[in-house]
Amino acid sequence: MTDSMTTRPPGRPRSERAEKAIVDATLELLAEETGVAGVSIEAVATRAGVGKTTIYRRWPNKEALIVGALATAKAPVPPPVGASAREDLLMVARALAAGRRGPHGRCFHSLLGSAEKYPELFARYRQDVIEPRREMMRAALRLGIERGELRPDLDLDVTLAMLIGAFGMPASQEALPPDYPERVVDALLRGIAL
Amino acid sequence: MTDSMTTRPPGRPRSERAEKAIVDATLELLAEETGVAGVSIEAVATRAGVGKTTIYRRWPNKEALIVGALATAKAPVPPPVGASAREDLLMVARALAAGRRGPHGRCFHSLLGSAEKYPELFARYRQDVIEPRREMMRAALRLGIERGELRPDLDLDVTLAMLIGAFGMPASQEALPPDYPERVVDALLRGIAL
Amino acid sequence: MTDSMTTRPPGRPRSERAEKAIVDATLELLAEETGVAGVSIEAVATRAGVGKTTIYRRWPNKEALIVGALATAKAPVPPPVGASAREDLLMVARALAAGRRGPHGRCFHSLLGSAEKYPELFARYRQDVIEPRREMMRAALRLGIERGELRPDLDLDVTLAMLIGAFGMPASQEALPPDYPERVVDALLRGIAL
Amino acid sequence: MTDSMTTRPPGRPRSERAEKAIVDATLELLAEETGVAGVSIEAVATRAGVGKTTIYRRWPNKEALIVGALATAKAPVPPPVGASAREDLLMVARALAAGRRGPHGRCFHSLLGSAEKYPELFARYRQDVIEPRREMMRAALRLGIERGELRPDLDLDVTLAMLIGAFGMPASQEALPPDYPERVVDALLRGIAL
DNA sequence: CTTTAATCGAGACGGTACGTCTGGTCTTTAA
DNA sequence: TTAAAGACCAGACGTACCGTCTCGATTAAAG
Structure with missing residues (x-):
């Protein structure tokens, strides 16, 4: 009182x-x-x-x-609610493709470059901004496993790294082709072995 | 004279x-x-x-x-000469894991952060340092296809992006577990769909 | 009302x-x-x-x-009641010499410097602080004339300016010699012409 | 060498x-x-x-x-070469009256105000700008003594202080009447005692 | 007793200028 | 011609005050 x-x-x-x-x-x-x-x-x-x-x-x-x-600036992260694992992953991939150009995408590379000099700065960014997004994607993958659409022995961290990395690395500059998200999700799902 | x-x-x-x-x-x-x-x-x-x-x-x-x-500083790029596609990809993956900590790994993020301000600097870096390495990896993938070990309809660019990105993104700071390269190559080869 | x-x-x-x-x-x-x-x-x-x-x-x-x-903080101004004009002027001169070191003396020049920017402020300072003192000195001079000790055709303003100025100008820093007031009053009384 | x-x-x-x-x-x-x-x-x-x-x-x-x-910006100081002591002093007095409005005059009080904070700066200003002028005036007085126009027992410093001070103090703002220099020189020469 | 209006203290506001520092470039002399 | 030193212009740094603007709390007088 x-x-x-x-x-x-x-x-x-x-x-x-x-x-x-x-x-x-x-x-x-x-x-x-x-x-x-x-x-x-x-x-x-x-x-x-x-x-x-x-x-x-x-x-x-x-x-x-x-x-x-x-x-x-940490934005709220929307939950995955697609009809199928592929749908969910596509949504994620499209969000990643879109985010490359937004302010966060720009900030991200800036911070990566500065991470060594300001470690706690980057650590905090990762905790507050990056991790929630990763967790959301992880949830999408787990949901896929529960539904029986994805391998149960899936390597979550590696899959995540490949999915995210596919959008972060390739060039950092030029625009991605519009079907790039689909191509990434398909390659991820099918694998490359014959 | x-x-x-x-x-x-x-x-x-x-x-x-x-x-x-x-x-x-x-x-x-x-x-x-x-x-x-x-x-x-x-x-x-x-x-x-x-x-x-x-x-x-x-x-x-x-x-x-x-x-x-x-x-x-650009080191000469070794050619892929493994016994199998998996061997070749593993070698590549291990080289990527090792490179994360070297001067190039450090420089890379710095340059990414500065790419927007100094575009031609980054363009030149990509041309002189990155592309040769990517070309080497592409060669490894093509060799796998020729050998009948990899899908012939493989999406080269996307595969490359996933492979490289898996080492660039996940954290940018902490050390990777020693079996990380294997896990990446396996996930890449098998795919994640059931 | x-x-x-x-x-x-x-x-x-x-x-x-x-x-x-x-x-x-x-x-x-x-x-x-x-x-x-x-x-x-x-x-x-x-x-x-x-x-x-x-x-x-x-x-x-x-x-x-x-x-x-x-x-x-203006102190009350004492009236001139000396036995002779020279006594009165000496008292004035000694007060001026003493005042050089007090808070007023220390601030006077600073205020003069600010006068350009805030004219009415300085005007008020002159009216409230300076003028009463000048009037007191003027009275001492007039008394001297009435007593027949000073020239009746005395230029009051100029005399005042010389008397006061003799203490304000010479250096603004170093201490005056102890007999300075006497010397000023004597020079003022006698004149310099042969 | x-x-x-x-x-x-x-x-x-x-x-x-x-x-x-x-x-x-x-x-x-x-x-x-x-x-x-x-x-x-x-x-x-x-x-x-x-x-x-x-x-x-x-x-x-x-x-x-x-x-x-x-x-x-210190202007060269002209030497006293008048026909008589009174002429020389008048020239000096007129220069002082004129200088009140120039850049030096406008700044002088401000500098005096700063003198407390930066003593050696003001010392230098006095040495480089003020003293030469004072010396010139002193020379005019000495010349007057040599010519037999001024008292030989003249108090040089005090006379100088009164002469200069008469122009610095009285108001610092309003214009001086045009005959002010004459009045000052006359009062100085004659003295005020009956 | 309540309203009303100006005061009080505290401290945040948008600014200006300070004097220091570091950065990329230019201009000397000495070797 | 080169190396080294140091001055050049530019502009960000973090600080100190400026004079103004809210605040909630207070103090009287008027209703």
Whole structure:
């Protein structure tokens, strides 16, 4: 019953508008520029229409800002509910193909490049953003096994790695052909041995 | 007159020691630091024990230096000569697993992160370093088809992407289990459908 | 009808405690820190235990605050009651020499420097602080004329300017020799022409 | 051996062009803007087309830059060659009255205000700019004594202080009446005692 | 006793400028 | 001609204050 938990601190409360604008600007720059090094506090402040002080009041330095912004950006992951394992996997594959161009895709490579210098930054990104997506895909594979559509002795981690990797690696630049997701899912399902 | 081709240019000859030190320092920094942006001419000069001028006399700018350094580092690609398609693919897979930790593995992610800002740098890296390796793997797959060990309707590009991607994506940091290459090759060969 | 001039405006009246604390803190900082530059509104607010708003409600900016604080501190001006004109002028000269080191003397030049930016502030400082002192000195001169000790055709303004200026200009830093006031008064009285 | 003193230090020499551009930009801003407060290092750098580093390499801070720029601008001091002591003093007085409005006059009080914070800077300004002028005036007084026009027991320093101070103090703002120089010189010559 | 209105403290806001640092390029002298 | 040193322009860094703007809490007078 004590109101201690709802007690406001004195002074003007921090602006949520400003906070959101800062986070958004950070993510945009992270996606547009060359990795973490390409994000400058001054650019963030300008784009967010915010004073530098307002950023430094919340995060002590650039690294902390980026970590915070990425943690905020974790989108909710939709569950797999297709009619068949192939359907589910195709949905996943199409999402991966689409994501290559979105802000996350851009951020991802930037962060990969910066991972060595800012390890905890990347670790946190993986935990908050990557893992939930992987878990969703894992769920799709498990569902396929339960339905009797996929091998019960399936190597989940490896399958996941191949599925995701097929979209991350091949070039990182040029557009994928529209049937690429199908081709990946089919190759994955059938195998390549005669 | 016969020595016209061996005529030394006037003045002090360029130091080969300096050149090698510069290239080595560049590759080290590329592996250690945050992508291309983390490699600064000043850092290279300091680490190589060389004046900045000495670098700029040889390469016109940072980008050219990095391209040149990487081109120097491209190792010769061994041909596939295993007893079977599985053997060949395993060799490839093991090479990929091993390469993850080497300087190339480190450089690769750095370059991926910087690809957007320095497109021709990445294009050249792909042409000089990546493509030869991919071509070698493609050859292994073609050999398997000829031998009747792999499906003739194999989707080469997708298979390659899955194979390579399986080693590039999963984590980018932690060590892979020692049997990971086998697991990847087996999953690839068998497929996952029941 | 009679209370119309004493009618209080609605709302909470301004705190005299706060006003005094602000003025005191300002004068303390002026004395402790590096002149006007060392006085910041934020420091004043902190030391006075007062919100910045409470300061800005009373003075429009930093210079106004300092001027106001100094105006508050204006000491009462003693009347000239010496036995002779020379005595009176000497007293004045000694007061000027002594004042060079006090808080007013320390701030005077800074205020002069700010005068360009905030003319009416300086005007007010002159009216409230400088002019009364000048008037006192003028009175001393007039008394001397009445007594027949000084020329009746004396140029009051110029004499005043020379007397005061002799203490303001010469160096602004180093201590004056102890007999300086006498020398000034004597030179002023005698003139320099042979 | 003669060139031992002219041995250049290694490295690129400092650009005289840059130095001049900086000083010019500073003086321009001083004249255009609101005194010293209107001069910012960043504005100077922009107007001079120069990096901030190039400024800070030469002057440690803003005040030093302004002092230095003014010192550069010191006009040559004309010698006293009037027909009489009164003529010489009048010339000096008129120069003082005129100088009140020039860039030096406008900055002088601001610099006095900064003197507390950067004593050696002001010392240098005094040495380079003020002292030569004082010396010139002293010479005029000595010449008057030699000619038998001024008292031989004249108190030079005090006379100088009164003369100069009469123009610095009285108001710092409003224009002086045109006959002010005459009045000052006459009061100085005659003295005020009956 | 309640309303109303201006005050209080605290502190966040968008800015400007500071003085420092690092980066890629240019310009010297000495070897 | 080369190596080394160091200056050049540019611009981000993190800090300090500026003068303004909310807040919730307070203090009187008026209803």
